[in-house]
Amino acid sequence: MTGSGRRISVLIADDQPVVLRGFAAVLRAQPDLTVVGTAPDGAQAVRLARETRPDVALLDIRMPEMDGIEAARRVLETEATRIIMITTFDLDDYVYDALTAGASGFLLKDVRANDLAEAVRTVARGDALLAPQVTRRLVAEFARQRRPSPAGSPLTPREAEVLRLIARGLSNAEIAADLVVTEHTVKTHVARLLAKLGLRDRTQAVIHAYESGLVVPRA
Numbered sequence: 620m621t622g623s624g625r626r627i628s629v630l631i632a633d634d635q636p637v638v639l640r641g642f643a644a645v646l647r648a649q650p651d652l653t654v655v656g657t658a659p660d661g662a663q664a665v666r667l668a669r670e671t672r673p674d675v676a677l678l679d680i681r682m683p684e685m686d687g688i689e690a691a692r693r694v695l696e697t698e699a700t701r702i703i704m705i706t707t708f709d710l711d712d713y714v715y716d717a718l719t720a721g722a723s724g725f726l727l728k729d730v731r732a733n734d735l736a737e738a739v740r741t742v743a744r745g746d747a748l749l750a751p752q753v754t755r756r757l758v759a760e761f762a763r764q765r766r767p768s769p770a771g772s773p774l775t776p777r778e779a780e781v782l783r784l785i786a787r788g789l790s791n792a793e794i795a796a797d798l799v800v801t802e803h804t805v806k807t808h809v810a811r812l813l814a815k816l817g818l819r820d821r822t823q824a825v826i827h828a829y830e831s832g833l834v835v836p837r838a
């Protein structure tokens with residue numbers, strides 16, 4: 620995506636004009652990003668996503684006509700677009716549902732300009748957007764309220780260990796250092812465990828780790 624030097628295409632949907640214009644201005648100022656469309660509601664976001672096929676879509680969780688969660692589901696039915704959800708509150712009840720719907724992460728509306736641009740790049744690379752101060756806490760909190768999935772994992776012991784470390788928020792390089800293996804080996808384990816579990820990315824891997832009981836949320 621970025622390795623070829625091609626610009627990362629971005630779609631933004633938010634029913635607050637100030638937020639919509641602000642995010643668009645920030646991203647348009649980046650040399651490696653291009654905004655291919657903006658929408659004031661989820662329904663228009665879905666239509667634009669199918670027309671422009673953006674690399675990344677920023678979707679407000681709460682919008683008229685169609686909320687961001689439903690919009691994310693519909694976009695992901697037909698497009699390979701990566702989804703970042705936008706929310707006003709760091710403990711929004713809808714965030715967990717957004718992540719399980721296939722979103723790669725989420726951002727608060729007061730995100731700093733540099734962090735916004737870097738978040739788009741992170742997700743475009745195929746990495747999960749796990750905001751250190753919020754996302755893992757949210758996943759743990761909501762997973763605590765859900766019943767663990769039935770036991771029985773197709774993962775090897777090493778893959779399960781890699782999944783535990785992913786759930787702790789470690790990068791591939793950090794996991795490699797922890798396990799004393801090469802980063803390439805870690806990438807291979809990550810790719811295999813995602814394929815075995817039918818998961819889209821690392822964010823869904825974190826959710827699975829909690830829901831399956833592989834990782835127990837801290838009290």
